[in-house]
Amino acid sequence: MTSQEKIPHFELIHVIVKDGLGSKILKEAKKCGVSGGTLCIGRGTISNKILKLLAITDMKKEIVMMISNRKTTTKTLEHLNKVFHFEKPNHGIVFTTSLTSLMGTRSCQIDDDDERGDGKIMYQNIMAVVDKGKAEDVIESAQKAGSKGGTILNARGSGVHETSKLFSMDIEPEKEIVMILSDENYTEAIVTKIREDLKIDEPGNGIIFVQDVNQTYGIYE
Incomplete structure (x- = not known):
């Protein structure tokens, strides 16, 4: 391309x-x-x-x-x-x-009149991958920094000797993924608090990434 x-x-x-x-x-x-x-x-x-x-x-x-x-x-x-x-x-x-890109499917129709738009980002999606049993700690730390809660997903490999991968990190049966929808004004504080409390910067303690959110329904302040 x-x-x-x-x-x-x-x-x-x-x-x-x-x-x-x-x-x-x-x-x-x-x-x-x-x-x-x-x-x-x-x-x-x-x-x-x-x-x-x-x-x-x-x-x-x-x-x-x-x-x-x-x-x-x-x-x-x-x-x-x-x-x-x-x-x-x-x-x-x-x-x-x-x-930013899409491969492996022909079912999504491309609309030539489609435009990206430059709407203001108001919310962000914080994703944290941690060891099983640590998800509640992530939620607790996030709430101390202004979050109202989150959603916890169990990440499992397909077998004892096989693992899935998320951003080059092994996702084994003992991993959990925490999804937190955050007001943009609180994102930095929430991420910082999680990093500090769970020592994310130390090897093997997890990863965090943030996505900008375009449209939302069902969010209450």
């Missing part, structure tokens, strides 16, 4: 909903032109003293990830919001991040 070629704008749609709604999200998204997606199981965190006393601090979540061009993404988000009412508390969170 030469520097003169137009690079189509694809986005990754993230939808975080209650357990059992993931397949319904995919079904509705396909009506808008999304060809398919990947569904992951995770758990959300709840910051509430009463719930902690009752040992009810986690909620099972489903995370749906889908790829589409900008126009299809906008159409899909509007449709999903009408069907699932993300404007209501606890009905789910939706956000999108940009992709």
Whole structure:
């Protein structure tokens, strides 16, 4: 690809909903032109003293990830919001991040009229990969710096002697991925607190990366 070629704008749609709604999200998204997606199981965190006393601090979540061009993404988000009412508390969170390249699929249509746009970034997605059992520590550190919670995913390899890789880091059965949607103004403080508390800069303690978020639904201040 030469520097003169137009690079189509694809986005990754993230939808975080209650357990059992993931397949319904995919079904509705396909009506808008999304060809398919990947569904992951995770758990959300709840910051509430009463719930902690009752040992009810986690909620099972489903995370749906889908790829589409900008126009299809906008159409899909509007449709999903009408069907699932993300404007209501606890009905789910939706956000999108940009992709710089896309390979291995012919199902995403390129729209020649699609433009990237230069909207102001208001939220960012913080991803932390840590040892199993450390995800709660990540959430706790993040909350001290202003975060309201996050979603925890279990990362597993396909077998005892095999591992998956994320950014060249082995993801074995004892790893956890923490996803935190952050106001841009708090991102630096949250990342710094996690790095300090979990000693991320020391070898083997984990990795953190941050993505800019384009569109959001279901976020409450």
